[in-house]
Amino acid sequence: MTSSALNTPRGPVTRKDVARYAGVSTAVVSYVVNGGPKRVAPATEAKVQDAIRVLGYRPNAAARALKLGSSETLGLIVPDNTNPFFSLLAHAVEDAAAALGYTLVLTNSDGNLAKERRNVRNLAARQVDGVLLASVLFEPDLEDLEKAAIPSVLLNQGREAAGFNSIGVDLATGARIAVEHLLGHGHTRIGLAMGTNVSSEVDGRERGWLQALRDAGVPEGQIVHGEFTRPGGYLAGQRLIASANRPTAIFASSDMQAIGILRAVREAGMTVPGDIALASFDGSVEAEYSWPALTTMEQPVRAMAEAAVDALVGAGRGEPAQHRIFPTELRVRQSCGCP
Amino acid sequence: MTSSALNTPRGPVTRKDVARYAGVSTAVVSYVVNGGPKRVAPATEAKVQDAIRVLGYRPNAAARALKLGSSETLGLIVPDNTNPFFSLLAHAVEDAAAALGYTLVLTNSDGNLAKERRNVRNLAARQVDGVLLASVLFEPDLEDLEKAAIPSVLLNQGREAAGFNSIGVDLATGARIAVEHLLGHGHTRIGLAMGTNVSSEVDGRERGWLQALRDAGVPEGQIVHGEFTRPGGYLAGQRLIASANRPTAIFASSDMQAIGILRAVREAGMTVPGDIALASFDGSVEAEYSWPALTTMEQPVRAMAEAAVDALVGAGRGEPAQHRIFPTELRVRQSCGCP
DNA sequence: TTGAAAGCGCTAACAA
DNA sequence: TTGTTAGCGCTTTCAA
Numbered sequence: 001m002t003s004s005a006l007n008t009p010r011g012p013v014t015r016k017d018v019a020r021y022a023g024v025s026t027a028v029v030s031y032v033v034n035g036g037p038k039r040v041a042p043a044t045e046a047k048v049q050d051a052i053r054v055l056g057y058r059p060n061a062a063a064r065a066l067k068l069g070s071s072e073t074l075g076l077i078v079p080d081n082t083n084p085f086f087s088l089l090a091h092a093v094e095d096a097a098a099a100l101g102y103t104l105v106l107t108n109s110d111g112n113l114a115k116e117r118r119n120v121r122n123l124a125a126r127q128v129d130g131v132l133l134a135s136v137l138f139e140p141d142l143e144d145l146e147k148a149a150i151p152s153v154l155l156n157q158g159r160e161a162a163g164f165n166s167i168g169v170d171l172a173t174g175a176r177i178a179v180e181h182l183l184g185h186g187h188t189r190i191g192l193a194m195g196t197n198v199s200s201e202v203d204g205r206e207r208g209w210l211q212a213l214r215d216a217g218v219p220e221g222q223i224v225h226g227e228f229t230r231p232g233g234y235l236a237g238q239r240l241i242a243s244a245n246r247p248t249a250i251f252a253s254s255d256m257q258a259i260g261i262l263r264a265v266r267e268a269g270m271t272v273p274g275d276i277a278l279a280s281f282d283g284s285v286e287a288e289y290s291w292p293a294l295t296t297m298e299q300p301v302r303a304m305a306e307a308a309v310d311a312l313v314g315a316g317r318g319e320p321a322q323h324r325i326f327p328t329e330l331r332v333r334q335s336c337g338c339p
Numbered sequence: 340m341t342s343s344a345l346n347t348p349r350g351p352v353t354r355k356d357v358a359r360y361a362g363v364s365t366a367v368v369s370y371v372v373n374g375g376p377k378r379v380a381p382a383t384e385a386k387v388q389d390a391i392r393v394l395g396y397r398p399n400a401a402a403r404a405l406k407l408g409s410s411e412t413l414g415l416i417v418p419d420n421t422n423p424f425f426s427l428l429a430h431a432v433e434d435a436a437a438a439l440g441y442t443l444v445l446t447n448s449d450g451n452l453a454k455e456r457r458n459v460r461n462l463a464a465r466q467v468d469g470v471l472l473a474s475v476l477f478e479p480d481l482e483d484l485e486k487a488a489i490p491s492v493l494l495n496q497g498r499e500a501a502g503f504n505s506i507g508v509d510l511a512t513g514a515r516i517a518v519e520h521l522l523g524h525g526h527t528r529i530g531l532a533m534g535t536n537v538s539s540e541v542d543g544r545e546r547g548w549l550q551a552l553r554d555a556g557v558p559e560g561q562i563v564h565g566e567f568t569r570p571g572g573y574l575a576g577q578r579l580i581a582s583a584n585r586p587t588a589i590f591a592s593s594d595m596q597a598i599g600i601l602r603a604v605r606e607a608g609m610t611v612p613g614d615i616a617l618a619s620f621d622g623s624v625e626a627e628y629s630w631p632a633l634t635t636m637e638q639p640v641r642a643m644a645e646a647a648v649d650a651l652v653g654a655g656r657g658e659p660a661q662h663r664i665f666p667t668e669l670r671v672r673q674s675c676g677c678p
Numbered sequence: 679t680t681g682a683a684a685g686c687g688c689t690a691a692c693a694a
Numbered sequence: 695t696t697g698t699t700a701g702c703g704c705t706t707t708c709a710a
Binding site: 369 | 689
């Protein structure tokens with residue numbers, strides 16, 4: 001405390017203090033700090049660098065943001081960063097943003113519409129340069145962003161939303177591949193544990209599941225809806241197990257649900273994959289360490305994060321809105337019955 | 340796009356536009372927006388509110404931050420938000436911060452000292468009003484924060500660090516309780532899977548483990564160091580299993596490690612808790628859904644997050660630096676051998 | 679190569 | 695109750 005007082009006599013050190021100390025103008029300090037837009041004589045630059053070091057000068061980002069009209073900040077809204085899928089996404093987005101000099105503001109909407117809206121508004125007010133929204137909604141309310149002309153991209157979005165950048169994964173194809181794998185193990189009664197979205201439209205995973213069943217000429221399986229969480233999966237598992245025409249295999253729309261199903265199956269005194277085979281969606285790390293390890297469709301989270309950031313503030317900025325779809329990849333482990 | 344163009348003829352709407360539209364001064368707009376510091380006549384206020392709505396005005400946070408010297412933002416630095424413990428912490432911190440009107444900037448240091456330092460610097464430059472640091476270091480480098488007079492609090496900190504606010508959990512007592520529980524099951528060869536910290540000091544969990552063993556008059560067990568991750572635990576588990584004097588019980592310094600150990604035990608053809616009993620530390624949700632479910636010491640994450648935010652920008656701000664220690668609570672499940 | 683100065687949008691002290 | 699205005703720290707144009 002005393003030492004810092006000695007080093008920096010006054011309160012915050014501004015660019016003016018540096019200029020005075022170095023015997024130059026404030027403009028020159030700016031040139032040195034930003035490496036432009038004008039060149040500075042080496043000797044002068046050294047003096048300035050020295051002053052910066054001695055005074056412990058740190059540029060004020062708020063002032064810079066005000067002047068430039070850019071906060072060099074991106075906002076990310078997820079339903080719940082405690083969900084491994086979103087925590088990975090957040091990490092990847094942060095990395096991608098940092099690579100371009102942007103800092104990340106993370107907010108959770110807790111699957112709550114009012115909160116999501118509040119977060120959007122808050123981010124808009126903070127003049128973030130872009131917002132990535134993994135919405136709980138089908139048709140998110142981006143009015144505030146539009147008015148503020150803040151670029152945005154919808155993540156985790158199954159289908160195209162007119163006028164918005166969006167990034168998603170091919171849910172239907174992924175589900176189809178997973179279900180086909182289950183069919184390949186000889187199952188003919190394949191249930192679906194589906195998460196619930198606030199959406200008017202049938203989820204791609206449900207469509208893919210159904211399609212695979214139909215293509216195989218197998219009867220349509222049971223379907224149970226619930227939350228995209230471990231407890232949600234647990235409940236779904238219990239219901240599927242208790243159903244009259246108990247499935248011999250289940251496709252879960254997320255790894256978290258599958259983890260819950262695993263528990264339900266165990267508690268019912270049965271085993272995975274012996275009594276019930278299981279495949280899921282997401283490809284989170286947790287799926288690799290569960291018992292048995294989950295066969296799952298892995299989403300290319302890093303690539304999606306990079307594409308999203310890029311659309312906002314990278315090469316893709318200013319381009320017309322696009323809907324980018326990524327493929328998922330089958331990770332075969334033991335829950336499906338593979339050795 | 341066209342509609343927004345109609346609503347807001349010019350680019351960004353400023354407080355000046357609102358003032359002009361409402362036929363008042365900019366000061367009045369300020370008073371209305373901020374609810375003070377001066378009172379405004381109801382009729383005037385209505386006019387202003389109207390103008391705000393019509394023009395779609397949103398205050399510029401950067402300008403406000405510049406003027407006020409506060410960005411109403413908090414920074415959080417964690418090693419890896421993909422770790423369930425930290426993702427929960429981040430969520431809790433966000434909630435606590437939001438309750439006080441602050442927004443959260445999340446950064447990962449990836450257990451990398453240079454990155455941690457860069458993050459600290461970046462946050463300082465952004466004039467955050469406080470920084471919460473879950474450091475990978477024993478003696479973190481907070482020079483930048485000190486110079487900028489930005490309040491900070493060390494999270495996840497086992498011991499007192501002179502001059503810093505810090506918040507931690509009673510590691511030693513927690514570990515002792517867990518190990519005593521294992522002892523209660525009759526185990527006398529209890530190994531330790533310890534995570535590695537960049538610290539000069541013995542971790543409290545190691546001390547607690549040892550103390551419990553000594554107090555019970557039981558020989559000192561094996562200790563294996565590794566990362567605080569699933570793979571780290573997996574490796575540690577393999578080594579413990581392969582050791583000459585194989586333990587019959589293991590205490591893991593984190594749930595993630597315990598998850599890895601679970602896998603190692605299975606792959607060795609043994610069972611938990613039959614062949615090896617297990618207890619761990621953290622109390623994450625994942626511990627509840629593993630198989631078998633983990634007996635673990637639960638950390639009061641929400642309370643810690645609230646205390647941290649409070650020390651920074653709540654009632655505790657300006658108070659002298661404190662070290663707050665929270666207790667952990669034993670969650671008995673099946674991995675220890677309990678039914 | 680360097681400097682002077684305008685102005686980004688906002689708050690709040692002061693004046694009316 | 696409302697208005698005027700200085701100035702927060704920075705960038706950058708324009709002039710020297």
